[in-house]
Amino acid sequence: MKFEVWTRDARALAADALAVFVFEEDSCATPELAPFDEALPGLLSSALGEEMRGKAGETATLYVTGGMEAKRLLLIGAGAAADFDIRALRRLSAQAARIVAKKGLTTLGIVPRGDFNPLEAAATVADGALTGVYDPALYRKPKEDAKAIESVTLCVAPTDEEATRRGVQRGAALAEAINFARTLAQEPSNKLTPVEMARRAQAMAEREGLTCEVFGRDQMAAMGMGALLAVGQGSAQEPQLIRLSYRPAGSGGGGDLRIAFVGKGITFDTGGICIKPRDAMWEMKYDMAGGAAVIGAMQAIARLKPPVAVDGYVAAAENMPSATSYKPGDVLHSYDGKTIEVIDTDAEGRLALCDALAYARKDGGATHLVDLATLTGAVMVALGQERAGLMGTDAAFIERVKQAAAAAGEKVWQLPLDEEYGELMKSDIADIKNLGNRYAGSITAAWFLREFAGDTPWAHLDIAGVAWLDGDKPDMAKGPTGFGVRTIVQLVEQMAAEKNA
Numbered sequence: 001m002k003f004e005v006w007t008r009d010a011r012a013l014a015a016d017a018l019a020v021f022v023f024e025e026d027s028c029a030t031p032e033l034a035p036f037d038e039a040l041p042g043l044l045s046s047a048l049g050e051e052m053r054g055k056a057g058e059t060a061t062l063y064v065t066g067g068m069e070a071k072r073l074l075l076i077g078a079g080a081a082a083d084f085d086i087r088a089l090r091r092l093s094a095q096a097a098r099i100v101a102k103k104g105l106t107t108l109g110i111v112p113r114g115d116f117n118p119l120e121a122a123a124t125v126a127d128g129a130l131t132g133v134y135d136p137a138l139y140r141k142p143k144e145d146a147k148a149i150e151s152v153t154l155c156v157a158p159t160d161e162e163a164t165r166r167g168v169q170r171g172a173a174l175a176e177a178i179n180f181a182r183t184l185a186q187e188p189s190n191k192l193t194p195v196e197m198a199r200r201a202q203a204m205a206e207r208e209g210l211t212c213e214v215f216g217r218d219q220m221a222a223m224g225m226g227a228l229l230a231v232g233q234g235s236a237q238e239p240q241l242i243r244l245s246y247r248p249a250g251s252g253g254g255g256d257l258r259i260a261f262v263g264k265g266i267t268f269d270t271g272g273i274c275i276k277p278r279d280a281m282w283e284m285k286y287d288m289a290g291g292a293a294v295i296g297a298m299q300a301i302a303r304l305k306p307p308v309a310v311d312g313y314v315a316a317a318e319n320m321p322s323a324t325s326y327k328p329g330d331v332l333h334s335y336d337g338k339t340i341e342v343i344d345t346d347a348e349g350r351l352a353l354c355d356a357l358a359y360a361r362k363d364g365g366a367t368h369l370v371d372l373a374t375l376t377g378a379v380m381v382a383l384g385q386e387r388a389g390l391m392g393t394d395a396a397f398i399e400r401v402k403q404a405a406a407a408a409g410e411k412v413w414q415l416p417l418d419e420e421y422g423e424l425m426k427s428d429i430a431d432i433k434n435l436g437n438r439y440a441g442s443i444t445a446a447w448f449l450r451e452f453a454g455d456t457p458w459a460h461l462d463i464a465g466v467a468w469l470d471g472d473k474p475d476m477a478k479g480p481t482g483f484g485v486r487t488i489v490q491l492v493e494q495m496a497a498e499k500n501a
Contacts, residue, residue, distance in 0.1 A: 039067035087409035094132025122167025130175035140378030181296030185480035189268035232317030234325030238485030260366035264373035265316035272345030
C-alpha cells in the first residue's frame with residue numbers, strides 16, 4: 001500500500017472512493033461537508049437525513065455521477081465530536097480501508113478530521129489503513145480475482161503537507177510492526193516453534209540493524225535459568241531466550257537510560273501435566289502474543305530511531321505434557337537464585353518470564369522494565385476484552401505507562417498490588433510458589449513477577465483479554481490484534497523526550 005498527500009480541493013481527487021467522517025452534530029452546512037453538498041446537490045442532505053446520522057460506525061455510500069472526481073463518496077459516522085480521539089480516528093480510517101478492500105477497489109482518499117496536529121493525524125490514518133486491511137488467513141489460497149488497495153491519499157491543507165508526509169512515514173512504520181506481530185501470533189504452533197520464533201527475530205534484526213542474541217537450552221542451563229527451562233522440558237521443541245538490542249547512533253549507546261521490554265513467548269500451551277480442557281485449546285497458539293508484540297515493537301523502534309537505548313527479550317518455550325514434563329510439587333531454581341514451588345504447571349508464563357526479567361535487570365542493565373503477557377484468564381473475568389490489566393512497583397513509572405497507552409489509543413486499567421497479596425504466594429518449601437488461591441488471580445500472578453523485578457521500576461501488562469479478537473470488527477479482522485506495540489513505542493518516545501528535555 002502506497003500513501004500519498006493531496007493538498008488541492010478534495011473534490012478534484014480521482015479515486016475509487018473518498019472517505020469523509022461525519023459527526024453527530026454535522027449538517028450539510030458544516031464547513032467540512034458543505035463542499036460535498038455543493039458538488040452533490042440534494043444527495044448528501046438526503047443521505048444525512050435518511051441513511052445515517054453520524055453515529056459511530058454508521059456508513060453510507062454515495063455513487064458520484066458528476067461534481068467531483070472520486071467515483072464514490074463514503075460517509076462514515078464518527079459519533080460525538082467531543083468524544084473523537086486518536087483511537088476513534090484510527091478506527092474509522094481502518095473501517096474505510098476495510099470497506100474499500102472488500103469491494104475490490106484499489107484507490108482510497110481520506111479527509112482526516114479532529115483536533116489533532118497534522119503529523120499525529122497522518123500517522124493515525126496510515127496506521128489505521130494498514131492494520132485495517134491486514135488479512136489473517138495466512139494459509140488460505142487467495143481468490144484469483146482478489147485485489148488489494150494500491151494507494152491511500154490523505155487530503156490536507158497545503159500548510160500541513162510536510163508534517164503529513166512525516167506522519168505517514170511514522171504511521172506506516174508502526175502499522176507494519178503491528179502487522180508483523182500479528183503474523184507471528186497467528187502462526188500455528190507447528191510452524192512457529194520457539195526456534196522458528198528466534199529465527200524470525202534474528203532475520204528482522206539483521207534487516208533493521210538491531211543486535212540479536214539467542215540463548216538455547218545448554219546456554220540457559222549453564223546460566224541457571226531453571227524456571228524457563230522447566231516450562232519447556234516436556235516438549236521436543238527447544239526453548240529459547242531471545243534478546244534484541246537497539247542503540248541510538250552518536251549518543252554513547254543512549255546514556256544512563258535503558259528500557260527493557262520482556263514478552264511471554266509460549267508458542268503453545270497445553271497446560272502441561274495440569275492439562276487444559278479441549279475446548280478452545282487451539283487458541284493457545286496465541287500464548288506468545290506478548291513476545292510477538294515485543295519483537296514487532298523492536299522493529300518499529302529500529303525504524304523510528306529514538307535517542308534512547310532499548311532492549312527486547314522474549315522467553316520462548318512450548319508447554320507440553322510428557323514423561324519429561326515438570327510436575328506440580330516440583331521445586332525450581334530460578335536465574336536470580338530464588339526457589340519456586342510449582343503448584344500448577346498451567347501457571348507457566350510467569351515461570352518463563354521470571355528468568356527473563358531477572359536477566360534483563362541483572363545482566364541487561366535495564367533501568368526500567370515492562371513485561372507483556374497473555375498471563376491469566378482472571379484478567380478477562382475482571383476487565384473483559386476491552387482493557388489490559390496494568391500493575392507495577394513504581395507509581396511514577398506506572399503513570400508513564402498509562403499516559404503512553406492513552407496517547408497510543410490502547411486501553412489499560414490499573415489493578416492494585418498491595419503487600420497483602422504477597423501472603424497468598426508464600427510456599428512451605430521454597431521462597432515462593434507459582435500460584436495463589438482462587439482469588440485475585442491476575443494480581444497474584446503479577447506479585448510473583450514482582451519478586452524478580454527487584455528495585456528496578458517495573459510495569460506488567462496482562463494482555464490476555466486484548467491480544468486477539470473472537471470475531472471480525474468493522475475496523476479489524478478476527479484473530480491477533482498486535483496489542484502493546486503502540487504502547488511500547490509511545491513509551492520509548494515519551495521517555496526519550498523527557499530525557500532530552
